Amino acid sequence: MRGKTVVITGGTSGIGEVAAIELAKKGARIVLIARDRERAHATFAKLNAIEALSALTGYYGDLSLIADVKRVAEQIAAVEPKIDVLINNAGAMFTSRQTTAEGLEKTFAVNHMAYFVLTNALLPKIKATPGARIVSTASDAHRGAKLDFDDLQSAKSYSGFSVYGESKLCNILFNRELAKRLQGSGVTANCLHPGFVATRFGDNNPGFLGVAIRIAKPLAALSPEKGAETIVYLASSPQVEGKSGGYYYKCAPATPTKEAQSDADAKRLWDVSAKIAGIGA
Numbered sequence: 001m002r003g004k005t006v007v008i009t010g011g012t013s014g015i016g017e018v019a020a021i022e023l024a025k026k027g028a029r030i031v032l033i034a035r036d037r038e039r040a041h042a043t044f045a046k047l048n049a050i051e052a053l054s055a056l057t058g059y060y061g062d063l064s065l066i067a068d069v070k071r072v073a074e075q076i077a078a079v080e081p082k083i084d085v086l087i088n089n090a091g092a093m094f095t096s097r098q099t100t101a102e103g104l105e106k107t108f109a110v111n112h113m114a115y116f117v118l119t120n121a122l123l124p125k126i127k128a129t130p131g132a133r134i135v136s137t138a139s140d141a142h143r144g145a146k147l148d149f150d151d152l153q154s155a156k157s158y159s160g161f162s163v164y165g166e167s168k169l170c171n172i173l174f175n176r177e178l179a180k181r182l183q184g185s186g187v188t189a190n191c192l193h194p195g196f197v198a199t200r201f202g203d204n205n206p207g208f209l210g211v212a213i214r215i216a217k218p219l220a221a222l223s224p225e226k227g228a229e230t231i232v233y234l235a236s237s238p239q240v241e242g243k244s245g246g247y248y249y250k251c252a253p254a255t256p257t258k259e260a261q262s263d264a265d266a267k268r269l270w271d272v273s274a275k276i277a278g279i280g281a
C-alpha cells in the first residue's frame with residue numbers, strides 16, 4: 001500500500017480506526033473524514049506512532065448532512081491528487097427516530113446517503129486512479145430487512161434495529177448498482193459484514209436497548225482488530241484485485257439475502273438517492 005492514498009469515514013473509532021491503522025502499517029497514507037477534530041487528532045496520534053507517516057490529513061463534517069458531505073468531498077477533490085481506496089464506514093444506530101436539519105431520518109442519512117453522496121462526488125478522482133477500490137461497510141443486520149420505497153424515512157413506523165437493518169440493506173444494494181456502473185472503469189466496489197464487534201457502536205443510545213448493547217458486546221463480540229480484517233482485505237489484498245460487486249465476511253465472499261440481490265431495487269434506490277441528493281442519476 002506504499003504510495004497509496006486511503007480515504008476513510010468512521011476512522012476515529014472501532015473497526016474503521018483499526019482498518020486505518022492496519023493500512024497505515026502497510027504503508028498507506030490515511031485521509032480521515034471525521035466530525036470531531038479531537039477524536040481525529042487522537043487517531044492521528046496512533047497513526048503517527050506507527051512509522052514516520054507523512055501528511056496525515058483530516059477533513060471535517062457531519063456525515064448525516066448531505067451539504068457537509070458535498071463540502072468535504074469538494075475539499076478532498078480539490079486537494080488530493082488521487083484516491084486509491086475509498087472506505088465508506090461511518091455508521092450508527094438510533095433507538096428513537098431523529099431527523100437531520102435537512103429532513104432525513106438520521107440512520108438513512110448517515111448510513112446510506114453519506115456513502116452515496118461521498119462516493120459519487122469523489123468518483124471522477126477515483127476513476128482517474130488506476131486500480132482504485134471502493135469498500136463499504138455493510139452488515140448481516142440486513143438479514144430480514146425489506147425496503148419500503150414509500151417510507152424510506154421511516155416516518156410511518158420506527159424501530160431502531162429494523163431501520164438500521166434497512167440502512168445496511170441499502171449499503172449492499174448501493175454497492176451492487178455501483179459495481180454495475182463501474183464495469184469497465186478499472187475501479188472495483190465491494191462491501192462487507194465485519195461480524196458483531198465490540199466498538200463504541202450503539203453507545204449513543206439511552207434506555208434499555210443501549211444498556212443491552214453495552215452488556216452484550218464484551219460477552220459475544222469480536223475485537224475491533226478482528227472486525228477490521230475484511231475491510232483491510234478488500235482495500236489491499238491482491239486476491240480481490242479486479243473483483244467487484246461482492247459481499248464479504250471473514251475475508252471470503254458471502255451471500256446476502258435475496259432482497260439484497262435485487263437489481264431492480266438497487267437501481268431504484270440509486271435513482272431515489274440521486275434525487276434526494278440533488279445529483280444526476
Ligand SMILES: NC(=O)c1ccc[n+]([C@@H]2O[C@H](COP(=O)([O-])OP(=O)(O)OC[C@H]3O[C@@H](n4cnc5c(N)ncnc54)[C@H](OP(=O)(O)O)[C@@H]3O)[C@@H](O)[C@H]2O)c1
Nearest residue numbers: 010012013014015035063064090091139196197199200201
Ligand atoms: N460493531 C458491530 O458489531 C458492527 C457490525 C456490523 C456492521 N458494523 C458497521 O461498522 C461500521 C463502523 O462501526 P463501528 O462498530 O466501528 O462503530 P463505532 O465505534 O461507533 O464507530 C463509528 C464511526 O462512525 C463515525 N460517525 C458516526 N456518525 C457520524 C457522523 N454523523 N458524521 C461523521 N462520522 C460519524 C464515528 O465518529 P465519532 O468517533 O466522532 O463518534 C466513528 O468514527 C458501521 O457502518 C456499522 O454499521 C458494525
